[in-house]
Amino acid sequence: MYRLLVTLLLLIPQDTLQVKVSLVSVGVRVTDSRGRSITGLKAQDFTVFDDGSPQKIEFFSGEDQPVTMGILLDHSFSMSYNAKLDRAKEAAQALVRAAHQGSEYFYFPFDENVTLAADFTNDPEQVQSAIRQTAIGGGTSLYDAVIQGVTFTSKARLPRQVLVIISDGADQHSKHRLKEALDAVRESEIQIYTIGYFDVEEERQFRLAPTVTLADGREIDNPRIVLEKLAQESGGAAFFPRTDAELVRAVDDITNDVRTQYTLAFYPGSSASERYHQLKVAVRGGRYTVRARPGYGTRPITPTPERRDNSLAYESKVDHRNGRVFYRDDFSDPDSGWPNRQSAKYTSDGYLLSGNNALAVNGPAFSDFRASVSIAIPPGGFKAGLIFRQTEQDYYILGVFPGTPGYLAAYQISASGTKELDRWNLISTATLHFKLEVHCQKSECAVYQEGSLRGRLKKLTLLRGRIGLTVIEKGEALFHDLDVEEID
Numbered sequence: 001m002y003r004l005l006v007t008l009l010l011l012i013p014q015d016t017l018q019v020k021v022s023l024v025s026v027g028v029r030v031t032d033s034r035g036r037s038i039t040g041l042k043a044q045d046f047t048v049f050d051d052g053s054p055q056k057i058e059f060f061s062g063e064d065q066p067v068t069m070g071i072l073l074d075h076s077f078s079m080s081y082n083a084k085l086d087r088a089k090e091a092a093q094a095l096v097r098a099a100h101q102g103s104e105y106f107y108f109p110f111d112e113n114v115t116l117a118a119d120f121t122n123d124p125e126q127v128q129s130a131i132r133q134t135a136i137g138g139g140t141s142l143y144d145a146v147i148q149g150v151t152f153t154s155k156a157r158l159p160r161q162v163l164v165i166i167s168d169g170a171d172q173h174s175k176h177r178l179k180e181a182l183d184a185v186r187e188s189e190i191q192i193y194t195i196g197y198f199d200v201e202e203e204r205q206f207r208l209a210p211t212v213t214l215a216d217g218r219e220i221d222n223p224r225i226v227l228e229k230l231a232q233e234s235g236g237a238a239f240f241p242r243t244d245a246e247l248v249r250a251v252d253d254i255t256n257d258v259r260t261q262y263t264l265a266f267y268p269g270s271s272a273s274e275r276y277h278q279l280k281v282a283v284r285g286g287r288y289t290v291r292a293r294p295g296y297g298t299r300p301i302t303p304t305p306e307r308r309d310n311s312l313a314y315e316s317k318v319d320h321r322n323g324r325v326f327y328r329d330d331f332s333d334p335d336s337g338w339p340n341r342q343s344a345k346y347t348s349d350g351y352l353l354s355g356n357n358a359l360a361v362n363g364p365a366f367s368d369f370r371a372s373v374s375i376a377i378p379p380g381g382f383k384a385g386l387i388f389r390q391t392e393q394d395y396y397i398l399g400v401f402p403g404t405p406g407y408l409a410a411y412q413i414s415a416s417g418t419k420e421l422d423r424w425n426l427i428s429t430a431t432l433h434f435k436l437e438v439h440c441q442k443s444e445c446a447v448y449q450e451g452s453l454r455g456r457l458k459k460l461t462l463l464r465g466r467i468g469l470t471v472i473e474k475g476e477a478l479f480h481d482l483d484v485e486e487i488d
Contacts, residue, residue, distance in 0.1 A: 023058060023265040024050075025159050027191050027235055028281050029257055029291040037260040038288055048266055049280040059265035066102035067258060068120075068156035070149050071095065073131065074167035076111045076140045077365065077464055078391055084197055085136060087244060088166045091195065091251050093128045095164055098255040104157055110145040111137030112173040120157070138365060142167055142223075143174035143181040146192075146230060150184045159265075161190045162258055165230065168197040170212055170223040178221050178229075185233050186276055187297030192234040193254045194227035195241065201416050203242065214361075218339075235293030313337030314363045325486040327363045327467070331479065338362045350376070350480035353384070353471045361390050361468030363484065371467055371484040372437040372448075375477050377402060379432065382475025386436045387468030388445075394462055398447055399472050400426070400434045408436075408449055410457055422447075424454040441487065 026048065030038040043060035071092050079085040096105060105127040107118035118130040146165070153161050171178075185192060198206060205212065206224035213219050224240065231238040237257060239250035264281065281292040314337035319326040329336055331351040339362075340346055343355040353360060366389075375384050377400070385399030394414040401407050406426035412419045427449050437448035445457045469479050 023159075024268055024296050025059075025189050025263060025265040026279065026281065026292050026296075027160065028262045028264055029235075029260070030262065030283055031289045031291075033287060033289075035289075037256065038286070039260060041262065041283065043264075045284055046262070046264055047282045047284070048264055049278075049282070050266070050268065051278050052280075053269070055266040055269075057264050057266055059263070061263045064100055064259045065160060065263070066100045066104070066158055067160040067162050068104050068106075068153060068158045069095070069099050070106045070108065070153055070161075070163045071127070071131070072142075072145045072149050072163065072165045072167075073107070073109045073134060074111070074140060074142070074165075074169055075109045075134050075137045076169050077136055077138055078140075078169050079197075080136045080464075082199070084168055085134070087247060088168075088195075088197060089131050089134060091247055092131050092164070092166060094248075094251045095254060096124045096127050096131075098251070099124070100259065106152060107131060108145055108149055108152075109134045109137075110141055112139035112141050113137075114141060114145045114148050116148075116152070120155070139173040140167070140169035140171050141174040142169070142171040142226070143176045143178055146181040147176055147184050150188045150190055153188065153190050160263060161188075162236075163190050163192045163234075164195070164254065165192065165227065166195045166197060167223070167227070168202075170214075170220050171226070172214070172218075172220060178226060182229060182233055183297075185230060186295060188234075189293075189296065190234055191258075191293070192230050192236040193257070194231045194236070194238045195247070195250050195254075196224055196227045196238065197247070198224070198240065198242075200242065201414065203240065233294065235291060237291075318364060324488075325364060325366070327366075327482075327484040329363075329482045331482070336362075347478070350478045351469065352476065352478050353469060354476035355471065356474045357470070357472065359387060359468055359470035361387060361395075361466050363467050365464050365466050366440075366484060366486055367464040368441045368487050369484055370437070370439045370487055371482075372435060373469065373482045374480050375400065375434045375436065376480075377432045377434070377475075377477050380475065382477060383472035384475070384477035384479075385470050385472060386438060387466075387470055388438050388440065389460075389462040389465035390468050391462060391465045395465060395468065396421075396445075396457075396460070396462060397470060397472070398436050398438055399470070400436060400449075401472075402426070402432060408447070408454055410447060412460075412462070421457055422455055424449075427452060427454075439487070 043057050048055045104122050107127050107130050118127045149163050211219045228238045241247040241250045276297050279295045317329045317336050334346040339360045343358045344360045373386050381403050383401045385397045387395050397411045407423050409423035410421040439446040443460045447454045471477050
């Protein structure tokens with residue numbers, strides 16, 4: 001009989017025999033009508049349905065237990081505003097301190113890159129030290145961070161796995177898409193808790209539509225909806241604190257959520273195929289609210305293919321000399337990263353913007369810099385300008401307004417509207433060719449036209465960002481010889 005069994009096994013193609021025998025573990029939160037945790041329930045009070053079929057519960061626990069906790073912390077540049085990063089770091093450390101003794105931890109800070117700053121460890125101080133050392137970075141690659149965090153958690157030692165994401169930004173730099181991140185979450189058994197750290201204007205804007213239009217005209221996923229989806233698909237929860245007190249409460253709520261959950265586990269049926277399974281958990285007796293992940297996958301978690309990332313195409317126009325960054329573009333190379341569409345395109349004479357408030361942004365972010373650009377405006381009184389210190393939603397414009405009388409003006413653009421900062425008479429109104437220049441150091445910027453100093457802008461609040469071009473109101477303009485250099 002043994003020999004026959006061995007012979008039969010050898011005859012089965014090994015790459016087609018893929019039987020998943022591991023338990024499917026599900027974290028379940030049960031609350032009453034006032035949101036209070038219901039404790040003291042037994043295994044017989046629960047029913048787990050896999051694709052509508054009730055399953056035998058093989059493991060049950062209603063006790064607080066150690067967990068594997070991963071923390072993904074956004075340290076992009078926008079987190080520097082109003083000391084958001086400092087508060088987020090305090091929140092992340094508080095989560096580590098509040099976890100059950102014996103838990104294990106890991107930590108990924110992310111901006112446009114995702115870095116493992118603390119590998120699996122049972123030492124809370126090691127993770128807290130890594131969190132404290134996190135400094136402000138650049139862009140935002142949330143989807144890449146989620147995929148790395150989920151993939152990394154698949155090697156966890158403990159059966160309960162929690163991932164906490166703290167972020168304020170919209171993903172602009174990931175090599176993966178939202179669908180890929182959500183697929184990775186669905187194939188895992190991890191629970192995700194998200195903290196969206198938005199200001200008042202961002203919170204208002206993110207409630208309006210499924211996508212967000214950036215200053216450079218790109219449409220990206222609405223970050224609030226993204227954080228809600230990541231939490232929902234994993235059976236976790238999303239929090240959007242608007243004050244420091246609400247942030248503290250969010251940390252307390254996550255800690256309480258993790259520590260008061262029930263853990264159920266079952267073996268998938270022998271007919272379970274490599275697909276996504278719908279999951280439902282019911283509790284008998286009482287009018288309870290039950291929260292658990294809506295499904296699970298049976299495929300092994302593997303890193304997904306990376307898509308082509310053209311957000312750094314401008315690097316072909318960047319030089320690094322003597323510790324300084326130089327960015328120059330004459331717009332002769334259509335692959336240098338500027339948008340190339342009907343209203344914003346490369347031409348043989350330069351870069352043409354046309355339409356109603358058309359704009360384009362490209363290149364690295366600068367803090368202290370000199371930037372200049374030449375602008376040709378066709379007859380008709382069109383207005384155009386140079387964008388500087390552009391962040392996800394806010395930026396400054398130095399605009400030229402031909403006419404009689406013509407003038408130069410500086411504006412701050414934000415989600416709350418447009419604010420004029422200052423204006424000056426044009427040096428000459430007899431031409432429709434202009435060279436605009438801005439020199440910025442810390443909170444002060446000097447404004448030049450045709451190489452002559454026109455004025456200074458002081459007490460500016462945006463201290464770092466990218467360079468861009470714009471047509472103001474309706475019209476068109478041709479840009480050439482963009483020149484930006486970092487200064488000490």
